[in-house]
Amino acid sequence: MTARRLEIWRGDASGGDFVEYEIAAEEGMVVLDAVREVQRTQANDLAVRWNCKAAKCGCCSAEVNGRPRLMCKSRLDDFPATETIRVEPMRAFPLVRDLVTDVSWNYEVEKRIPPFAAREGADWLIGQADVDRMSEFRKCIECFLCQDVCHVLREHDLKLPYFGPRFMVRVAALEMHPLDGVDRTDLLHGEGGIALCNITKCCSDVCPEGIRITDNAIIPLKERIVDRRYDPLVGLVRRLARAMRRGHS
Amino acid sequence: MEGKHDVLVVGGGLTGMRAAVEAYDLGADVAILSKLHPTRSHSGAAEGGINAALGNASEDSPEEHAYDTVKGSDYLGDQDAIEVLCEEAPADVYQLERWGAVFSRTPDGRIAQRPFGAAGEPRTAYAADITGHVLVQVLYEQVMRRDIPTYEEYFAWKLVVDDERCQGVIAWDLLGGGLKAIGAKTVILATGGPGRMYAGSTNAYACTGDGMAMALRVGVPLEDMEMMQFHPTTLASNGVLITEGCRGEGAYLLNKDAERFMVHYAPNAMELASRDVVSRAEQTEIDAGRGIEGNVLLDLRHLGAERILEALHGTRELAMTFAHVDPIYEPIPVRPGAHYHMGGIDTDVWGRTALEGLYAGGEAACVSVHGANRLGGNALMETITYGKRAGHHAAEWALSHTTVAVPPSLERESERELQMLIDRTDGERPWKIREELATTMHDNFGVFRREDQMLAQGDIVQGLRERYERVVVDDKGDVFNNDLTQALELGFMLELAQCMVASGLARKESRGAHARPHDFPNRDDVNYLKHTLVTWDDGEPRVDWRPVTITKWQPQERTY
Numbered sequence: 001m002t003a004r005r006l007e008i009w010r011g012d013a014s015g016g017d018f019v020e021y022e023i024a025a026e027e028g029m030v031v032l033d034a035v036r037e038v039q040r041t042q043a044n045d046l047a048v049r050w051n052c053k054a055a056k057c058g059c060c061s062a063e064v065n066g067r068p069r070l071m072c073k074s075r076l077d078d079f080p081a082t083e084t085i086r087v088e089p090m091r092a093f094p095l096v097r098d099l100v101t102d103v104s105w106n107y108e109v110e111k112r113i114p115p116f117a118a119r120e121g122a123d124w125l126i127g128q129a130d131v132d133r134m135s136e137f138r139k140c141i142e143c144f145l146c147q148d149v150c151h152v153l154r155e156h157d158l159k160l161p162y163f164g165p166r167f168m169v170r171v172a173a174l175e176m177h178p179l180d181g182v183d184r185t186d187l188l189h190g191e192g193g194i195a196l197c198n199i200t201k202c203c204s205d206v207c208p209e210g211i212r213i214t215d216n217a218i219i220p221l222k223e224r225i226v227d228r229r230y231d232p233l234v235g236l237v238r239r240l241a242r243a244m245r246r247g248h249s
Numbered sequence: 250m251e252g253k254h255d256v257l258v259v260g261g262g263l264t265g266m267r268a269a270v271e272a273y274d275l276g277a278d279v280a281i282l283s284k285l286h287p288t289r290s291h292s293g294a295a296e297g298g299i300n301a302a303l304g305n306a307s308e309d310s311p312e313e314h315a316y317d318t319v320k321g322s323d324y325l326g327d328q329d330a331i332e333v334l335c336e337e338a339p340a341d342v343y344q345l346e347r348w349g350a351v352f353s354r355t356p357d358g359r360i361a362q363r364p365f366g367a368a369g370e371p372r373t374a375y376a377a378d379i380t381g382h383v384l385v386q387v388l389y390e391q392v393m394r395r396d397i398p399t400y401e402e403y404f405a406w407k408l409v410v411d412d413e414r415c416q417g418v419i420a421w422d423l424l425g426g427g428l429k430a431i432g433a434k435t436v437i438l439a440t441g442g443p444g445r446m447y448a449g450s451t452n453a454y455a456c457t458g459d460g461m462a463m464a465l466r467v468g469v470p471l472e473d474m475e476m477m478q479f480h481p482t483t484l485a486s487n488g489v490l491i492t493e494g495c496r497g498e499g500a501y502l503l504n505k506d507a508e509r510f511m512v513h514y515a516p517n518a519m520e521l522a523s524r525d526v527v528s529r530a531e532q533t534e535i536d537a538g539r540g541i542e543g544n545v546l547l548d549l550r551h552l553g554a555e556r557i558l559e560a561l562h563g564t565r566e567l568a569m570t571f572a573h574v575d576p577i578y579e580p581i582p583v584r585p586g587a588h589y590h591m592g593g594i595d596t597d598v599w600g601r602t603a604l605e606g607l608y609a610g611g612e613a614a615c616v617s618v619h620g621a622n623r624l625g626g627n628a629l630m631e632t633i634t635y636g637k638r639a640g641h642h643a644a645e646w647a648l649s650h651t652t653v654a655v656p657p658s659l660e661r662e663s664e665r666e667l668q669m670l671i672d673r674t675d676g677e678r679p680w681k682i683r684e685e686l687a688t689t690m691h692d693n694f695g696v697f698r699r700e701d702q703m704l705a706q707g708d709i710v711q712g713l714r715e716r717y718e719r720v721v722v723d724d725k726g727d728v729f730n731n732d733l734t735q736a737l738e739l740g741f742m743l744e745l746a747q748c749m750v751a752s753g754l755a756r757k758e759s760r761g762a763h764a765r766p767h768d769f770p771n772r773d774d775v776n777y778l779k780h781t782l783v784t785w786d787d788g789e790p791r792v793d794w795r796p797v798t799i800t801k802w803q804p805q806e807r808t809y
Contacts, residue, residue: 027486028573045723045724045732051285053454054294054571055567059285096424115391116348116349118347125357127358128354128356139382142288174349
């Protein structure tokens with residue numbers, strides 16, 4: 001056992017600060033274990049969201065030493081032994097208390113995405129290669145770390161019309177379902193705001209599931225929109241039509 | 250009253266969501282109440298798959314599925330309930346596919362099925378090794394599509410019983426604070442298992458058996474509570490589950506001499522014997538000094554990097570993160586860990602309990618399809634089929650009855666009780682009691698059970714319950730008060746632990762997960778081909794019995 005120092009952000013919407021704690025760390029401990037140990041023994045009123053402790057439920061998202069991470073998947077021994085580990089809530093979302101944030105904005109966005117609906121006459125035979133194509137996207141556990149780090153959302157207090165990387169992944173999974181019959185490109189281009197993503201790839205960097213969000217979800221979706229909406233021939237016809245209208249007026 | 254519905258589903262995992270969707274489709278006003286956002290539920294951690302006799306990988310039939318399940322249950326499963334499950338399973342799986350669940354495929358494009366422990370045919374449909382997660386996402390989409398209201402982060406604490414029927418729930422609002430009463434003509438408990446009462450459990454922190462304890466407290470019997478399943482492959486560090494899919498793919502179990510020790514315990518099925526058999530074999534090896542620091546080894550190396558990356562990618566991630574082992578190059582140290590409670594709230598095949606208006610499904614319930622030992626892949630199937638059936642019956646009942654009443658006196662009484670707990674300043678912190686419960690249950694009521702240890706455990710739990718009377722919550726606040734909810738959860742688990750020990754003492758035989766090698770090493774069909782039923786009698790568990798329902802399979806010796 002070794003002593004580890006943690007700084008945990010304590011407070012609510014009206015304000016707060018970091019408080020330092022020290023725990024006896026055991027082999028294999030993760031940050032969530034350490035935070036639970038603090039709650040158990042030193043700060044009984046510490047608010048934290050958790051559940052599966054196996055990187056599957058997406059509850060325990062936080063910013064650890066300034067980087068969005070799942071607390072349950074961050075081993076203490078990944079940080080230098082002498083370093084104080086600083087844990088704070090995700091900053092892109094409204095604070096509830098201590099490490100708990102209100103992520104309900106995401107659940108509201110999710111409701112705006114049309115669900116899977118099978119193409120008419122689908123035969124329900126699917127090739128494994130088609131399954132493989134979408135398998136990366138459905139690994140998403142909705143921890144919202146990508147939403148937290150996305151500067152379009154974070155720096156504009158969720159006010160810009162962009163669904164965020166998580167929901168680009170969701171749309172990608174639906175669009176690449178081999179039997180899906182819904183076209184979501186207008187949604188993405190419109191209220192989904194995909195154009196606001198300027199592919200800095202921060203989201204991919206923090207994804208605990210290793211989903212290559214930008215390369216494999218967002219860019220192909222952007223391309224799909226270009227394909228469907230910006231057919232050069234159609235564009236030419238539109239421009240001609242506009243020119244003719246101007247000519248008439 | 251905060252709200253009023255035809256049907257209130259408590260729990261937002263697979264059972265709860267499937268029940269809610271069914272009730273909605275029958276025209277009921279249904280709501281879900283859960284202490285978590287639904288997609289955070291522990292159903293999402295299920296890795297391996299879902300069993301249905303689709304017959305895509307071999308000749309298979311619901312009857313064969315039923316026989317394997319009966320045998321796997323060590324003949325304690327009710328055969329009528331098992332037949333319902335196995336007959337409805339294929340259509341229920343195809344329904345999930347129609348809702349957008351994409352399973353792994355056969356070369357000709359149908360749903361692939363892989364072999365699982367104690368199954369006569371490859372019968373487990375799967376979505377790589379994230380089957381539960383995929384199904385949770387798909388069902389949540391169906392919940393959203395129907396706009397089913399969800400009381401999210403509401404902690405259900407008490408059932409409302411009035412006029413001899415269940416009429417709602419009293420819950421603590423985690424985000425807003427305060428007790429809220431929600432009235433409903435029918436309530437479905439889909440709150441999962443109590444695995445957290447064990448040190449070394451695959452279960453999420455939320456798995457504290459809340460619904461079971463709530464039912465117990467209003468006089469509803471709990472069935473086969475002694476039957477806690479220990480999964481053979483869990484990680485020592487934090488109990489994280491390594492899927493049975495590994496062994497389905499061909500992984501070996503080795504002792505410290507690199508011997509495939511299963512040859513001594515199940516020479517035919519080897520690593521794919523049923524879970525109780527494999528867990529006992531591992532524990533025997535470990536106890537005999539043939540383990541490595543309390544573990545045996547799960548060896549995947551011969552499967553090859555390509556297959557591991559394709560079919561067991563998530564498992565590799567878990568092993569690398571939590572055990573610092575890459576299974577492509579090294580075997581994973583594993584040991585048995587508390588995983589699934591076969592026992593639960595006694596229900597019929599429509600999820601009905603002894604209390605009118607109260608239903609249960611999934612791990613919270615005991616219908617009983619798993620008997621003394623659950624087969625891998627049958628839990629997910631049970632959540633879907635019996636979630637659907639509970640939702641169906643609860644909706645029909647609700648639609649043919651009109652009134653709901655939550656007596657204000659009950660609300661006031663609950664508020665007083667909670668306030669007493671919050672106001673207490675002098676006493677013991679809950680985590681000490683919780684920790685003692687978890688370590689002693691692990692030591693005294695684990696893979697093997699001894700009379701003297703069970704008796705001692707009964708006394709220990711009784712002592713912990715007395716200490717719990719003076720438990721102190723330090724957080725007095727309203728907003729996300731983990732301290733309070735953990736104290737309430739502990740109260741649930743203590744009562745359930747006492748039921749488990751009482752049932753275990755009463756069952757003087759070895760059957761499935763209940764292994765008593767020292768005094769009753771054999772199964773005793775003459776005296777114990779029956780279920781334990783525990784009720785709360787003046788603060789003490791009372792054990793009654795009910796015969797197993799047998800339709801066509803008479804008990805036989807069980808070997809693998």
